[in-house]
Amino acid sequence: MVEENADADLLFLDLNMPGVSGFSALAWIRSNHASLPTVIVSAADDPAIIRRSIQHGASGFIPKSSPIGTLEAGIRAVLDGEVWVPEGIDLRDDRLDSEEAKIAMALSSLTPHQFRVLMMLGEGLLNKQIAFQLGVSEATIKAHVTAVLRKMNVNNRTQAVLAVQQLRISAPSLLDSGSGGDAAT
């Protein structure tokens, strides 16, 4: 849709759209339509998610629970070139997880069709099914898939899908990174 509406002034983007996992779309749109301010509208209000949205290039974040007035103020602010987040959200000290940044960058380099194909890989579809849905030959899809694997630096579609999954809405800040044995007794 973004491709077909290149003259839009503003984009409202819902995280967790079916068929597009988490921040993938945001990361791609930010690079391929840099002049299109994007506001995340989400039911989530987790500070970690808000921060990640901004890190991925969103111009604003407006929880669905916001009163109309806030929505309006947010839109005005973003159209004025500002970054808008709910009150009380601290954006300092923000740096994107390096692994996540790497994946986002790879996504950015994809062409529109390649991105589309990748999202469909993420639904576990066969090349043949993707070809049918997009109305092109399977050979074309294979070419796209090959290009995607190369750009994402992975060896097969499953790994590509797993990489994309890392941009899902989950709360990395809540996890731990250390690990050690767990044992029983």
Place this chain on the structure above:
Amino acid sequence: MVEENADADLLFLDLNMPGVSGFSALAWIRSNHASLPTVIVSAADDPAIIRRSIQHGASGFIPKSSPIGTLEAGIRAVLDGEVWVPEGIDLRDDRLDSEEAKIAMALSSLTPHQFRVLMMLGEGLLNKQIAFQLGVSEATIKAHVTAVLRKMNVNNRTQAVLAVQQLRISAPSLLDSGSGGDAAT
């Protein structure tokens, strides 16, 4: 490890172990070793995660930040057959998301080897690599994979991996669907 220590009295399980995504291991262990009380020990303290742990059959949840005394009390309670969660966590109204329950049930039906193979699929490994790591022929792995696909009711490994990913630690309560509304931290 659980398979090799069938006589254990209690299992401490860390969510997000490398190679086992989220609640997968818990779901499987609960069905295949029903008499083994399992306590989740995690750095996370999100009420949603704690609730999901109990829903998946954990006997207790102890945040890593807990003082020793609490840890001890929790262990005693669980060994006495009780369910232990941090103070202030409300467990009422608990029903597992139906899609998630379906996946957990499918996982439960897997044999030890099949489960192991599935977890390795989740790392994007080739059949050949799995075969090597487990010291069996590739044909054997293929057979296991086929069995897994059948039990999980999917058509290919990518779909199987995606299903397992749904049991990752992410906070469904933070996404749309209404209800909850606990902003952590």
Place this chain on the structure above:
DNA sequence: GAGGCTATTATCCAATAGTCGAATCCGGTT
């Protein structure tokens, strides 16, 4: 108009994935 990038398709080939049937092993029963 030339050069560069994307998209499309095709063909050929090697590797990987998935299905089927069958042999073997193992624990528990009869």
Place this chain on the structure above:
DNA sequence: AACCGGATTCGACTATTGGATAATAGCCTC
């Protein structure tokens, strides 16, 4: 001891995937 159901193992066969190469066409830029 014979039997049974299952888990595990494996080889043969087929389908899908991924890589390499090439050709055509459209689009944008210089």
